[in-house]
Amino acid sequence: MGINHQILTFKVKNFILLLVSILSFLALTGCGMEKVPITAETPGVFNHFLVYPFSWLLLKAAILFGNSYGLSIIGVTVLIRVALLPLMVKQSKNMKLMRELQPKLNLLKEKYAKKDEVTQKKLQEEMMMLFKSEGVNPIGSGCLPVLIQMPIMIAFYYAIMRTEELARHSFLWFDLGAADPFYLLPILAALMTYLQLKVSASLQPVANNQLAILNNIMPVMILVFALNLPSALSLYWVIGGVFGIVQTYFLNIDRSQVKEIVKGQ
Numbered sequence: 001m002g003i004n005h006q007i008l009t010f011k012v013k014n015f016i017l018l019l020v021s022i023l024s025f026l027a028l029t030g031c032g033m034e035k036v037p038i039t040a041e042t043p044g045v046f047n048h049f050l051v052y053p054f055s056w057l058l059l060k061a062a063i064l065f066g067n068s069y070g071l072s073i074i075g076v077t078v079l080i081r082v083a084l085l086p087l088m089v090k091q092s093k094n095m096k097l098m099r100e101l102q103p104k105l106n107l108l109k110e111k112y113a114k115k116d117e118v119t120q121k122k123l124q125e126e127m128m129m130l131f132k133s134e135g136v137n138p139i140g141s142g143c144l145p146v147l148i149q150m151p152i153m154i155a156f157y158y159a160i161m162r163t164e165e166l167a168r169h170s171f172l173w174f175d176l177g178a179a180d181p182f183y184l185l186p187i188l189a190a191l192m193t194y195l196q197l198k199v200s201a202s203l204q205p206v207a208n209n210q211l212a213i214l215n216n217i218m219p220v221m222i223l224v225f226a227l228n229l230p231s232a233l234s235l236y237w238v239i240g241g242v243f244g245i246v247q248t249y250f251l252n253i254d255r256s257q258v259k260e261i262v263k264g265q
Helices: 010-028 045-064 069-083 085-111 117-134 143-161 184-202 209-228 231-252 255-263
Strands: none
Touching (some): 069 085
16 A cells, blocks of 8 residues: 555544544434433343443442432543543543654655655655654544544443433432523533533644534534433533543643633633
């Protein structure tokens, strides 16, 4: 296979991430998935091996938390995120290396600025040699963690949605089976999504229009759906967003950068 097929540009890779994110979010809104209560007898490989085990885990965790299904959602959400940390650590290391390499990549692009086939092939060859010498894998390293964790997060989403016991309990000021009457959870869910995407975007080695579009669309979509879906799902989004921000903070950035990122500098 030639060099042209061995390397993905950042634009193509980030477009794939955008597509995966949007398709996954559409799945999270319930497109094409039966919403009847989940049990051990529910047919389907996805239901049997992913959705039902998470539902079972939510029920068992609730017992440990004194029959609190709100704490159960929080606890299991954190547990899943911690289990996925090795993937995110690997992605974080790769992103750091890519940021460090960006000046050298820019120099190569300036050196081989001509758009003819021979020059571009030489550019790709030198980029591949640079990646190899620095131990960076630009192909799929950003997409793979997303592709692996999405089925898990979608299954957990449906476990929350299809576990009957959740809908019959309350947590703090809201009923888990009904939308938040004060709209606080939907606003928090949208805000956490926005902050998480903003921090993540600030760490991208190059600017990307597709990710900018995603950053604008996703918080609005989360807000709209959170206003109409059970509060249990909004709680899940809030906790997942908080964990994502903390995870990104400790894995990717210096503490001195936090204020600048939040201010949009």
